[in-house]
Amino acid sequence: xxxxxxxxxxxxxxxxxxxxxxxxxxxxxxxxxxxxxxxxxxxxxxxxxxxxxxxxxxxxxxxxxxxxxxxxxxxxxxxxxxxxxxxxxxxxxxxxxxxxxxxxxxxxxxxxxxxxxxxxxxxxxxxxxxxxxxxxxxxxxxxxxxxxxxxxxxxxxxxxxxxxxxxxxxxxxxxxxxxxxxxxxxxxxxxxxxxxxxxxxxxxxxxxxxxx
Amino acid sequence: xxxxxxxxxxxxxxxxxxxxxxxxxxxxxxxxxxxxxxxxxxxxxxxxxxxxxxxxxxxxxxxxxxxxxxxxxxxxxxxxxxxxxxxxxxxxxxxxxxxxxxxxxxxxxxxxxxxxxxxxxxxxxxxxxxxxxxxxxxxxxxxxxxxxxxxxxxxxxxxxxxxxxxxxxxxxxxxxxxxxxxxxxxxxxxxxxxxxxxxxxxxxxxxxxxxx
Amino acid sequence: xxxxxxxxxxxxxxxxxxxxxxxxxxxxxxxxxxxxxxxxxxxxxxxxxxxxxxxxxxxxxxxxxxxxxxxxxxxxxxxxxxxxxxxxxxxxxxxxxxxxxxxxxxxxxxxxxxxxxxxxxxxxxxxxxxxxxxxxxxxxxxxxxxxxxxxxxxxxxxxxxxxxxxxxxxxxxxxxxxxxxxxxxxxxxxxxxxxxxxxxxxxxxxxxxxxx
Amino acid sequence: xxxxxxxxxxxxxxxxxxxxxxxxxxxxxxxxxxxxxxxxxxxxxxxxxxxxxxxxxxxxxxxxxxxxxxxxxxxxxxxxxxxxxxxxxxxxxxxxxxxxxxxxxxxxxxxxxxxxxxxxxxxxxxxxxxxxxxxxxxxxxxxxxxxxxxxxxxxxxxxxxxxxxxxxxxxxxxxxxxxxxxxxxxxxxxxxxxxxxxxxxxxxxxxxxxxx
DNA sequence: CATGAATGAGGCTTCATTCAT
DNA sequence: TATGAATGAAGCCTCATTCAT
Numbered sequence: 001x002x003x004x005x006x007x008x009x010x011x012x013x014x015x016x017x018x019x020x021x022x023x024x025x026x027x028x029x030x031x032x033x034x035x036x037x038x039x040x041x042x043x044x045x046x047x048x049x050x051x052x053x054x055x056x057x058x059x060x061x062x063x064x065x066x067x068x069x070x071x072x073x074x075x076x077x078x079x080x081x082x083x084x085x086x087x088x089x090x091x092x093x094x095x096x097x098x099x100x101x102x103x104x105x106x107x108x109x110x111x112x113x114x115x116x117x118x119x120x121x122x123x124x125x126x127x128x129x130x131x132x133x134x135x136x137x138x139x140x141x142x143x144x145x146x147x148x149x150x151x152x153x154x155x156x157x158x159x160x161x162x163x164x165x166x167x168x169x170x171x172x173x174x175x176x177x178x179x180x181x182x183x184x185x186x187x188x189x190x191x192x193x194x195x196x197x198x199x200x201x202x203x204x205x206x207x208x209x210x211x212x
Numbered sequence: 213x214x215x216x217x218x219x220x221x222x223x224x225x226x227x228x229x230x231x232x233x234x235x236x237x238x239x240x241x242x243x244x245x246x247x248x249x250x251x252x253x254x255x256x257x258x259x260x261x262x263x264x265x266x267x268x269x270x271x272x273x274x275x276x277x278x279x280x281x282x283x284x285x286x287x288x289x290x291x292x293x294x295x296x297x298x299x300x301x302x303x304x305x306x307x308x309x310x311x312x313x314x315x316x317x318x319x320x321x322x323x324x325x326x327x328x329x330x331x332x333x334x335x336x337x338x339x340x341x342x343x344x345x346x347x348x349x350x351x352x353x354x355x356x357x358x359x360x361x362x363x364x365x366x367x368x369x370x371x372x373x374x375x376x377x378x379x380x381x382x383x384x385x386x387x388x389x390x391x392x393x394x395x396x397x398x399x400x401x402x403x404x405x406x407x408x409x410x411x412x413x414x415x416x417x418x419x420x421x422x423x424x
Numbered sequence: 425x426x427x428x429x430x431x432x433x434x435x436x437x438x439x440x441x442x443x444x445x446x447x448x449x450x451x452x453x454x455x456x457x458x459x460x461x462x463x464x465x466x467x468x469x470x471x472x473x474x475x476x477x478x479x480x481x482x483x484x485x486x487x488x489x490x491x492x493x494x495x496x497x498x499x500x501x502x503x504x505x506x507x508x509x510x511x512x513x514x515x516x517x518x519x520x521x522x523x524x525x526x527x528x529x530x531x532x533x534x535x536x537x538x539x540x541x542x543x544x545x546x547x548x549x550x551x552x553x554x555x556x557x558x559x560x561x562x563x564x565x566x567x568x569x570x571x572x573x574x575x576x577x578x579x580x581x582x583x584x585x586x587x588x589x590x591x592x593x594x595x596x597x598x599x600x601x602x603x604x605x606x607x608x609x610x611x612x613x614x615x616x617x618x619x620x621x622x623x624x625x626x627x628x629x630x631x632x633x634x635x636x
Numbered sequence: 637x638x639x640x641x642x643x644x645x646x647x648x649x650x651x652x653x654x655x656x657x658x659x660x661x662x663x664x665x666x667x668x669x670x671x672x673x674x675x676x677x678x679x680x681x682x683x684x685x686x687x688x689x690x691x692x693x694x695x696x697x698x699x700x701x702x703x704x705x706x707x708x709x710x711x712x713x714x715x716x717x718x719x720x721x722x723x724x725x726x727x728x729x730x731x732x733x734x735x736x737x738x739x740x741x742x743x744x745x746x747x748x749x750x751x752x753x754x755x756x757x758x759x760x761x762x763x764x765x766x767x768x769x770x771x772x773x774x775x776x777x778x779x780x781x782x783x784x785x786x787x788x789x790x791x792x793x794x795x796x797x798x799x800x801x802x803x804x805x806x807x808x809x810x811x812x813x814x815x816x817x818x819x820x821x822x823x824x825x826x827x828x829x830x831x832x833x834x835x836x837x838x839x840x841x842x843x844x845x846x847x848x
Numbered sequence: 849c850a851t852g853a854a855t856g857a858g859g860c861t862t863c864a865t866t867c868a869t
Numbered sequence: 870t871a872t873g874a875a876t877g878a879a880g881c882c883t884c885a886t887t888c889a890t
């Protein structure tokens with residue numbers, strides 16, 4: 001007797017070979033992603049999440065202490081997964097300008113192409129400090145590298161990282177809402193590079209170079 | 213018997229000479245600003261707002277249909293007020309580059325220096341579509357002007373406006389949190405101008421020029 | 425339009441001339457008394473209490489922070505009321521032997537004759553430390569007096585007071601359950617006096633003397 | 637692989653040579669004793685008990701129909717065990733006065749010296765009618781005997797037995813709480829004897845006689 | 849027999865909103 | 870207009886009990 005899984009069930013898929021508890025937990029994470037994607041975090045209820053996961057509400061508490069714990073688990077799982085995919089795609093890119101550009105483009109493409117990811121990410125971003133910290137760190141490394149190499153003409157501090165990060169999030173937001181199309185990543189990357197002091201031509205060239 | 217008004221009571225002050233109903237309404241708006249500034253919008257309660265306004269909770273519904281209406285009234289009142297102050301400060305600035313720069317700086321300075329405004333604005337921004345629309349429009353005019361005059365080397369579309377707007381909001385956020393100091397406005401403006409294609413030197417010069 | 429009050433509504437009756445809030449609060453206390461009297465404290469629910477009081481459940485929280493607060497308010501209100509009635513009845517009794525005897529008899533008679541009081545008292549006794557402290561104090565005073573006057577041949581310490589108190593509570597319990605009839609008070613008093621070292625004859629005489 | 641049993645595991649020890657089921661059941665009873673001793677009966681959960689017994693929660697229902705059954709089994713097992721030990725210690729005491737005194741002292745000493753027993757007993761006493769009945773019966777026999785022999789100057793009825801029993805329970809309670817020391821048994825016995833009409837001197841002598 | 853995940857009823861509490869005064 | 874008590878739907882969480890393995 002095989003039951004069709006809901007459309008997006010990455011974590012459930014990954015847990016397919018694990019114990020029953022891990023599978024249920026994964027289903028809850030997937031369900032939470034779906035709910036977080038269509039609802040303000042604050043108004044997402046445990047009931048809605050368990051309904052989405054086809055479970056009884058009490059089951060939730062077998063797997064998570066409360067909504068806050070779920071939120072951060074979802075956020076960090078998502079971040080880990082996105083990061084993993086990005087690292088894979090950027091493993092052999094060394095040039096800082098390319099890395100910043102490609103990082104932004106990949107992030108937006110990945111987050112917006114997987115059902116629920118982007119929207120859930122943006123929700124979680126403002127609520128989960130750990131997530132912010134992680135993302136910030138990731139970004140900062142490449143920015144600092146670029147400055148060290150003389151590619152960027154800025155001072156790297158918290159403020160700069162937040163500003164550059166805001167461009168990424170905003171582009172993702174626009175992409176998800178349909179304000180922007182598939183070119184959102186390139187557009188965002190180009191703006192970032194300009195902001196960082198890369199000259200307009202190079203910024204354009206790098207940001208729009210087709211991805212292998 | 214005269215009671216001292218709470219520190220920030222702009223709208224109450226403006227309504228001093230109006231009818232009693234308008235005055236109560238204004239007090240509620242001020243109170244909501246204060247509450248929204250220190251609390252997530254969703255967790256702000258009518259009770260807390262009316263308590264802050266020194267009113268009975270039931271009174272709230274004499275002035276607003278529901279919580280949502282309050283939110284948007286607060287947001288739009290705030291926007292109108294900020295806009296008014298900005299317009300005043302920028303009345304005789306014509307140059308597009310200057311306008312964008314000064315607009316950003318003024319906005320951040322005003323919103324962060326008036327008690328409660330900045331935080332409440334940022335909360336409302338994500339909840340009230342009308343507010344977003346209004347802000348966007350304001351910004352867009354100057355961007356288009358700059359492009360028309362050849363000062364900016366970009367295409368103005370919704371996406372661009374959102375990205376530039378994001379820089380403003382993010383800088384305001386940093387300013388309020390203490391991540392950034394009083395120079396936040398200049399820093400943000402400089403980044404914007406670079407992003408828009410203004411050359412680095414001019415961007416710096418304009419963004420950091422001392423305000424009259 | 426007059427509504428019949430539920431059978432036992434002492435506190436509601438006392439609050440008849442007070443504000444609406446006080447009246448509702450009093451109704452809740454009466455309702456709690458009724459519920460506590462027929463149910464283990466732990467299994468009494470707020471819902472049941474508000475239903476008994478003909479209120480919506482949410483109303484409860486306008487008047488009490490939580491069940492614990494209600495419990496102690498009920499306990500102490502009850503204690504205050506019983507104490508008041510006892511003091512009235514014993515105002516001009518000086519003799520320690522008489523006081524202990526009469527106190528016990530009065531307590532049992534009062535608590536068992538008012539609907540719900542006895543059962544609620546016994547429940548609250550084990551849960552509310554303040555109540556225990558108050559009752560203990562009341563009893564201790566007369567015991568110490570009796571010892572000082574040479575009427576009792578015991579040492580007054582916490583242990584003694586608890587033991588004597590246990591006799592009172594147990595007699596009340598038996599009275600309420602129907603294990604004992606109206607003579608419970610006299611029987612209990614006689615046992616107490618014997619325990620305290622009063623000779624059997626006097627104990628009997630005092631404990632069974634008819635109350636004015 | 638031998639696992640050390642928790643400190644107090646009387647019933648598990650007794651079941652050591654019985655079938656597996658009996659052993660598990662015994663472990664649950666011991667665990668329940670431990671939990672009941674440190675927690676209000678109502679707030680003791682099946683999960684906590686099985687955890688204490690190092691079992692899966694579902695296992696509980698192989699051995700007991702429900703929580704209520706467990707409670708009464710625990711209560712009656714405990715009573716049986718205490719009774720057994722008391723009978724042993726009092727096998728050759730004939731004199732009624734001695735029996736009542738010694739019974740009380742033994743009961744308090746046994747229940748308070750075995751880990752968990754006293755507290756669990758007191759909890760169960762008020763919840764389990766069978767337990768009350770059994771204890772009452774035990775006590776009553778000696779009381780009746782004493783009256784028949786002319787040693788006690790009272791009428792034995794339910795009320796009397798409850799009152800005398802209350803002294804025992806209260807003394808045990810005080811002993812467990814630390815309000816009373818090891819002399820609690822003697823003190824309680826002395827009070828009982830006085831209450832029953834034994835003259836003060838004899839009561840004292842008997843109640844404080846050192847136990848063989 | 850044992851396991852432990854799952855269930856779902858039910859308790860507690862909050863809060864937007866209504867209503868009698 | 871203003872008041873503030875009252876309402877009740879809805880969310881959170883616990884826990885006795887069941888069930889598939």
